[in-house]
Amino acid sequence: MSTVAIPTTAKQSSTLDPALLVPVVGAGILIYLAVLPLFMLVMGSFQAEVAPREFVYTLKNYQNAYASPHTYSTFVNSLIFAGGSAVMTFLFGTTLAWLTERTNTPLRSLFVPIAVIPLILPGVLESIAWIFLLSPKFGYVNVWLMHLFGLQSAPFNVFSLPGMIWVHSVGQVPLAFLMMTAAFKSMDPSLEESAMMSGANTWQTFKRITLRLLAPTAGSVLLILFVRTLESFETPALIGIPARIYVYTSEIFLAFNEYPPDYGRGGALAVGLLLLSSFGVWLYTRATKEGKKFQTVTGKAFRPRQFDLGPWRWAGFAFLMVYFIFVVLLPFLVLFWASFLPFFAAPSWSALDKLSLDNYRYLSTFRPFWEAMKNSIILSTLTATVAMVLTSLVAWIVYKSKLRGAWILDVLAFIPITIPGIVMGMALILLYVAFPIPIYGTIWVLLIAYVTRFIPYGMRASSGSILQIHSELEEAAAASGASWWETFKRVTLPLLRPGFVAGWIYICIVSFREFSTSVLLATGESRVLSILLFTMFEQGQVTIVAAIGVLMIVTLLTVVGIFYKLTGKVGIQT
Amino acid sequence: MIEVKGLVKIYDDGSNAGVKAVDEISFTVEEGRFYTLLGPSGCGKTTTLRCIAGLEKANGGEIIVAGQKVYSANENTYVPAYRRPIGMVFQSYAIWPHLTVFENVAFPLRVGKEKVSNTEVKKKVTTALEQVELGGYEDRMATQLSGGQQQRLALARALVREPKVLLLDEPLSNLDAKLRERMRFELRELQRRLRITTLYVTHDQIEALSMSNVIAVMNSGVIAQEGGPRDVYLAPKSKFVANFIGSTNQLPGQVISVGSDAMGRVRTEDGEIACAILEGLKPGSNVVVVVRPESLNVHLQKPANSANVLDAKIGAAMFLGEYLDCTVELGHNVLQTHQRHTLEIRRGDPVWVELPPAECMALPA
Incomplete structure (x- = not known):
């Protein structure tokens, strides 16, 4: 019973109907973005040479990739890395969420925004700081610690x-904190x-009811953390490669960085990683569907019951403080401190004399830095805008248009989450x-890559707010004499704004910190900040890297702040 | 004026034939009248309204609104909703939360085909808001209004571009009982004053009876009976209509004789009853005799010279303030009746029930 007037055979207007044109164009764009690259990847992994005149089928790449002596150790490292990170992240996130949401820990509401702060610290900088x-x-x-306790070794x-x-x-x-x-x-x-x-x-209530009800959610959060770690490359690049601890993503990177680059082996490895992550996502969607029967997530916000921790609430408070100081604050402080040093030195009274603005002065005339800054800003704002406009339209088609086969668009828009x-x-x-x-080596190929990867995030934001729009709100516009386009422009889009703004900001942040795609695609002219950090850190210019990091965080906050201001107040009172 | 001829709407349910939500219905709403489609949920009344609005595309038949053919299956005509001369009020009111009261009402003027000047917009919006007694609320956000005010805002928005036809889709069902009663009255007064052709959809018999000039009772996609409020209430033509509107007692039986004045006699398990016989029923037909609870008279002494007096015993008796709601047990049937609260009775008291013949009606079983 929910539909919007779609004038399919309007006698009055013989012009091409946007309501029919839009889905077709949308499907075309999504196939180009999500399906075509995957197809080329699979083809390439079975190909004897790169960009051949004719296709020569071979299994040699898979043999090179999976029958080598370190296949096994790479596999084990990947599992330990992903499994360990998932469990650790989950424990931290759940404890924080539980303390701030369900207990009477002092000052707990203050820690809610604090727990999210690390989101603005790009993964590359996180690794460098640690x-x-x-x-x-x-x-x-x-x-x-060595100084304090007189230890012989670190x-x-x-x-x-x-x-x-x-x-x-x-x-x-x-991430875990927000989900929990x-x-x-x-x-x-x-x-x-x-x-x-x-x-x-x-205690019985907590054990027999609370924990049981949370189990399905906990399972899916663990799974998604596992998959995301498996896919990540920041820590494996900056810490793993120097330590000679290789995981899947670093193997792919190394295959590409050989001379000459072994695209075939890299492709074969990539297909393997793709299958692994697809399997994880499949399990995740299954688990969340199963979880529905527990009905813990009803979409309704409840006023949760608070557990009285008694004197233990001070232990909770201590945990939150320690977490805040050592896990959230320390990485920022160390970057900030190092950015004023000519070379790396421990904080001390003597080091205080060496503090200067030299690194920032150097950067002000350092061309690669300004180019990378420009590229990062253009890419993150453009990616966020393109992805949100695209997904708003796709979400509208999927949930509102009642067209046959609209679900195909939904599936297409979900594919990139597995990549x-x-x-x-x-x-x-x-x-x-x-x-x-001729777009390879330009920032446009990066734009395509970013938009593709972040479409699922955009879809989540857009479809969430589309579903909240009662279809009668749009029908009322049609009944008031508004055409399809007038309705979309004057009613649907304004009502989408809260979701649009939230999605835009999130995609802007993740694009700005993006590393694992850029590391293969960003070269020379198209270098972005995260890649500049990586190369300069490898070259040992660590204090300049710290200064770039500080400027990067400031820029990101500014861009998000300006957008937030421009779009006005986000909430619509309903 | 609205003319609907042989309207068919089929919903796709995966099967080949689909589900016929509206099955070849035809009716005419005369100029300036208040016409109500009344029926239980799923009877096709809302679908019919949405087809007339153009929010739903029908699968057969013809719709003419104010002389304009807006839909015709044969001529392949389909005028989109936004080109039809209609105003509509939705069940959820569909007030746009991002616009002020003024902008909500101004919307139809701003998106219309012909440009309306700003001064004209202001004049029309003010008039429309005053019509529904919302003058002075122009600058409020629409979401700051109460339920009843939102309802009136929706009405002002539907009326502002002076449509030929007003469509109302269960507009009162989200209001609380007291407010619903008042809005029923206000809506009726407004419609009579503006003389706007109105099509109203509801499942609430009180709304239908109190506001309409004509009621069409719908059941599974067809119109079961069409007529004035008195007709459908006092002279139902089928068991469904009798049951759906108001509460009804039913006594199954068989026609014995039919007189020339459409009165006749029916044999029931609890005795013979003189009553009106629906046209077309013959002696021997299986029927139910329907009689309204308020039509029955309960006597503590056996009345003399009255027809249709049956022996009975009081079952349950509930004091409801306005009246006494009690059940009386005949030998085989139990009747529900409303009596004045001055009647003093208890469970088990022997009584006599009188069924006035003119208010009893035999309908096909």
Whole structure:
């Protein structure tokens, strides 16, 4: 019964109807963005040479990729890295969410925005900051602890699997925190209250009701964290490669960085990673569908019941403070401190004299920095805009148009979620090497890659707000004499604005910090900030890197702030 | 004026034939009248309204609104909703939350085919808002209005471009009981004053009876009976209509005789009843005799010289303030009746029930 007037055979207007044109164009764009690169990737992995005159089928690439002596160790490293990070991130995120959402820990509401702050610290900078802190040679924490306790050797070594797990985890915590907070929020407190009324005490209620109800959500959060870690490349690049600890993503990168680049082997590895992550996503969608029967997420926001921790609430408070100071604040502080140093040195009274603005002065005339800055700003704002406009239209078609086959668009828009960043890079290289459209090596190929990868995020934001628009709001416009376009412009789009703004900001942030796709596609002219950081860090210019990092964070905050201001107040009172 | 001829609407349910939501219905709403489609949910009344609005494309038949053929299956005519001369009020009111009260009402003027000057817009919006007693609320956000005010805002928006036809889709169902009663009255007064042709959809018999000039009772995609409020209430032509409008007692039986004045006699398990016989029924036909609860008279002494008096016993009796709601048990049937609260009775009291013949009606079983 929910439909919008779609004048399919309007006698009055013989012009081409936008309501029919839009879905076809949308499907075309999505196929071009999501399906074509994957097709080229699979083709390329079975090809004897890159961009051949004729297709020669071979399994040699798979043999090279999977029958080598380190196949096994790569596989094991990947599993430990992803599994360990998922568990650690989940534990941190859940504890934070539980303490802030469901207990009477002092000042807990203050920690809600604080827990999300690491989101603005790009993964590359997160890794660099923790190298500054935990490097066995010069890491501040190690130096202090050795000094304090008179230790002979460094207590921590970031260049190890546990180190990688730690660094990656603390960067991912905001994600787990947000997902678990949502789960806690949407839990009907009467389910717990009725357990209490049945005679269960606090602990029994927590164990037998709260935990059981959360189990499906917890399972899917763990799964998504596992897949995301498997796909990530920041920590494996900056910490794993120097430590000679290789995972899937670094193997793909190394195959590409050989001379000459082994696209075939890289492609074969990428196909493997793609299958793994697709399997994970498939499990995830299945798990969340299963989870529906538990009805913990009803879409309704409840006023959750608070557990009284008694004197233990001070332990909770201590945990939050320690987390805030050592996990959230310290990486920012160390970057900020290092950016004023001529060379890396521990904070001390003597080091204070060496502080200067030299690094910033140097950057002000350093052309590659300004180019990368320009590219990053253009790319993140353009990606966010293109992705949100595209997904708003697609979401409208999928949920409102009632056209036959609209679900196909939904599926197409979901595909990119299975594509790891580095696999997307690999696929696009194979695509544009085969079809020499002159965009390879420009920022436009990056734009295509970013938009494709972040379409699923845009879809989530857009479809969420589309579904909230009661179809009678659009029908009322039609009944008031507004055509399809007038209705979309004057009613649908304005009502979409909150979702649009939220989605835009999120995509802008993730594009700005994007690394794993850019590392294969951004070269020379098209270099972005995250890649500039990576190369300069490899060259050892660590304090200039810190200065770039500081400017990067400031820029990101400014861009988001300006957009937020421009779009006015986000909330619409309903 | 609205003319609907042989309208068919089929919903795709995966099967080949689909589901016929509206099955070849025809009716005419005369100029300036208040016409109501009344029926249970799923009877096709809202679908019919949406086909007339153009929000739904029919699969057969013809729709003429104010002399303009807006839909015709044979001529392949389909005028989109936004080109039809209609104003519509939705069940959810569909007030746009991002616009002010003024802008909500001004919307139809701003998007219309012909340009309306700003001063003209202001004049028309003000008039429309005053019509529904919302003058002075222009600058409020629409969402700051109460339910009843939103309802009137929706009405002002539907009326502002002076449509030929007003369509109302269960507009009162989201209001609380008291407010619904008042809005029923206001809506009726407004319609009578503007003399605008109105098509109203509801499942609420009170709304239908109190506001309409003509009611069409719908059931599974067809019109079961069309007529004035008195006709459909007092002279239902089928068991469905009798049951759906108001509460009804039913006594199954068989026609014994039919007189020339459409009165006759029916044999029931609890005795013979004199009653009106629906045209076409013959002696021997299986029927139900329907009689309204308020038509029955309960006597503590056996009345003399009255027809259709049956022996009975009081079942349950509930005091509802305005009246006494009680059940009386005949030998085989139980009747529900409304009596004055001055009647003093208890469960089990022997009584006599009188069924006035003119208010009893035999309908096909």
